[in-house]
Amino acid sequence: MPTRTSTKHSHDDAPDTAESFSRLGSMPDGPGRDALRDEIVEAWLPMADRIAGRFRNRGESLDDLRQVAALGLVKAVDRYDPERGHAFESYAVPTVTGEIKRHFRDHMWTLHVPRRVQELRNRVRVASQELSQTIPGRRPTVAEIAAHATMSEEDVRAGLEALDSFSALSLDAELPGSEDGYSLSDALGSTDPALETVVDREAVKTRLAELPERERTILYMRFFSDMTQSRIAEELGISQMHVSRLISRCCGRVRDQVMRDAA
Numbered sequence: 419m420p421t422r423t424s425t426k427h428s429h430d431d432a433p434d435t436a437e438s439f440s441r442l443g444s445m446p447d448g449p450g451r452d453a454l455r456d457e458i459v460e461a462w463l464p465m466a467d468r469i470a471g472r473f474r475n476r477g478e479s480l481d482d483l484r485q486v487a488a489l490g491l492v493k494a495v496d497r498y499d500p501e502r503g504h505a506f507e508s509y510a511v512p513t514v515t516g517e518i519k520r521h522f523r524d525h526m527w528t529l530h531v532p533r534r535v536q537e538l539r540n541r542v543r544v545a546s547q548e549l550s551q552t553i554p555g556r557r558p559t560v561a562e563i564a565a566h567a568t569m570s571e572e573d574v575r576a577g578l579e580a581l582d583s584f585s586a587l588s589l590d591a592e593l594p595g596s597e598d599g600y601s602l603s604d605a606l607g608s609t610d611p612a613l614e615t616v617v618d619r620e621a622v623k624t625r626l627a628e629l630p631e632r633e634r635t636i637l638y639m640r641f642f643s644d645m646t647q648s649r650i651a652e653e654l655g656i657s658q659m660h661v662s663r664l665i666s667r668c669c670g671r672v673r674d675q676v677m678r679d680a681a
Contacts, residue, residue, distance in 0.1 A: 490517030542577030
């Protein structure tokens with residue numbers, strides 16, 4: 419591992435690897451270059467861990483954040499060009515930070531939320547945490563958060579809604595205060611079987627209106643009032659056989675007309 423020098427750096431976890439990077443750039447691919455690359459990555463891991471620690475308590479474990487930060491560090495080492503004249507730390511910090519933010523954006527949000535709303539969520543979350551230290555016993559109001567974070571109340575509401583979009587609740591999760599294991603899935607409706615007949619109903623509506631009044635009455639009594647043919651015959655003073663023939667004839671006529679309309 420490269421030794422530290424007395425050169426002053428912005429952080430204690432910023433080792434002096436300038437010479438190592440210079441040698442790395444001149445070495446051909448092979449085991450020797452891979453070993454030196456690994457030494458540089460290992461030397462800068464404390465810095466990556468420090469950056470990962472800034473994102474703790476945001477719904478992801480610190481160990482996973484450290485792994486993501488380490489991946490960003492590896493990318494920074496591979497892409498860094500010392501000939502540009504910039505210190506490695508100034509290049510690595512935004513690279514590692516960007517990798518962690520990308521991880522939150524691409525893997526942590528259950529629902530797709532625009533980046534602007536994600537930023538509003540973070541501002542609202544930080545402001546709420548800070549206010550909760552000074553307002554014990556209750557949650558800060560929208561107006562209080564807006565004033566503290568210098569945001570509009572509309573943006574605060576969008577951020578608060580995004581707080582609930584970070585992770586989804588299972589449909590099998592028991593609702594708070596429910597009894598007998600009542601869950602979200604128990605509150606969901608089901609598909610109305612009558613939806614399958616909507617098209618058919620609309621298709622015959624016009625043709626039914628064109629039938630003579632007595633035929634319309636018979637069809638209404640049979641199919642909407644669920645009356646038997648004998649009961650219809652008794653109501654209208656005709657034979658049951660006559661009722662049966664009228665129903666068959668009307669249904670056949672309407673069906674033929676609807677089929678022609680659809681052709």
